Amino acid sequence: MVSADALLTPNVMRTIEAAVTKHLGSGWRCEDSVDLADRSSHPAALLHGGALSVFAKLIDGAGAIDQATAELSGLALIRNRSGAATPVPVGDGFVQLGERAVVLFEALAEHPPEQRTARDWEAIGRTLANLHQVRGDVYGLDQDGYFGPLHQDNRPVAANSWADFYADRRLLPWLATAVDAGHVPPDLAGRVEQIAGRLDELVGPDLGPRLLHGDAQHHNFISTADGAVVIDASPYYGHPELDLALVDYFTPVPGALFAAYTEISPIDAGFEDRRELWRLFAYLGVLTCDGASPFGRAFVRRLEAAVALYT
Structure with missing residues (x-):
């Protein structure tokens, strides 16, 4: 878990208070905070003050401004193309501190x-x-994004096939980063490469490019009285089954979610057999970032079990 302590320092709080004051057009001060360490990969908190409460998330390190910009543009894309609800930005949506x-x-x-x-x-x-009802012409997007802290390359591929996009933009790049981090044994890496070479026969029906949330685990939706609100998205055009595989990636969800999904869009019967195929890249992402921790090391076993299904 990542504590909000780095976010709640006096210098950062002064900057936040100034941004919220400008957004409201009247003075605003944080009176109380709730640490969201259990729900974010970055220091994050709910800040309560007077007429408005604010969600704040601190992104640090190389590419922080890029990440913030990508998050805001991704949410705008989802809102504009699908009509899905997204949070209201405070001012420009982020403030820069160095x-x-x-x-x-x-x-x-x-x-x-x-x-x-x-x-x-x-x-x-x-x-x-409803996101998945939005069609695109090519797999990918004309702007890159981030999956957690990892840069996500969304450039379309020459063949414009989902199998090639998933191999060349998701599976193989993040296999390389996880291997470079020393968290994937060579024999296991070789078996992932074998799967990448067989994707044409594994990916199932080609539904054409559909708008994806991109990181659709269920914590990346806010449940309100008016419905679900999309957060922490990293959108591009891909295969809807990838989003469906990530919904319960960390924790199980009730069947009601999938039942409601099928009221609008069918789920192919073969999805259950492909669920772990779509999670391979995410396992590799966790191993890249957290493979040295007890949490991350558990994903070696999950990766091994998933690879065994397709080799």
């Missing part, structure tokens, strides 16, 4: 994941299905 960026949104009155009702889960399913 090489760091603090992303700022107006906070939402939410039902936390542990308090979600069947209706909340259904709203997530329908929101995801």
Whole structure:
């Protein structure tokens, strides 16, 4: 877990308070905060003050400004092309502190994941299905994004096939980063490469490019009285099954989510057999970033089990 301590320093808080004051047109001060360490890969908190509560997230390190910009443009793309609800940015959506960026949104009155009702889960399913109704001409996107802290290359591939895009833009690049980090044994890496070479026969029906959330694990939706709100998206045009595979990537979700999804869009019967195929790149992403930690090391076993299904 990443504590919000780095976000709550006096210097950062002064900058946030100035940005919110400008956004509101009247003075605003943070009176209380709630650490969101259990729900974010960056220092994040809810900041409460007077007429407005604010969600704040600190992005640090090389590329922080790029990450903040990509997050905001990705949410705008999803909102404009699908009509899905996204949070209201505070001002420009982020403030810059040297090489760091603090992303700022107006906070939402939410039902936390542990308090979600069947209706909340259904709203997530329908929101995801509606995203997937938006069609594109090519797999990928004309702008790159981030999957957590990892740069996500969205350039289209020459063949414009999902198998080639998944291999060349997701599976093989993140296999290389996980190997370079020393967290994937050579024999296991070789078996992932074998799968990449067989994707044409493994990927199932080609539905054509559809708009994806890109990091659709269920914590990346906020449940409100008005429905589901999309957050932390990294969109591009791809195969809807990738999003569906990530929904319950970390923790199980009720069947109501998938049932509501199918009210709008069918799920191919072969998806269950392909679920782990779409998770391979995400396992490699976790191993790249966290493979030295107890949390990350557990993903070697998950990767091994997934690879065994397709080799």
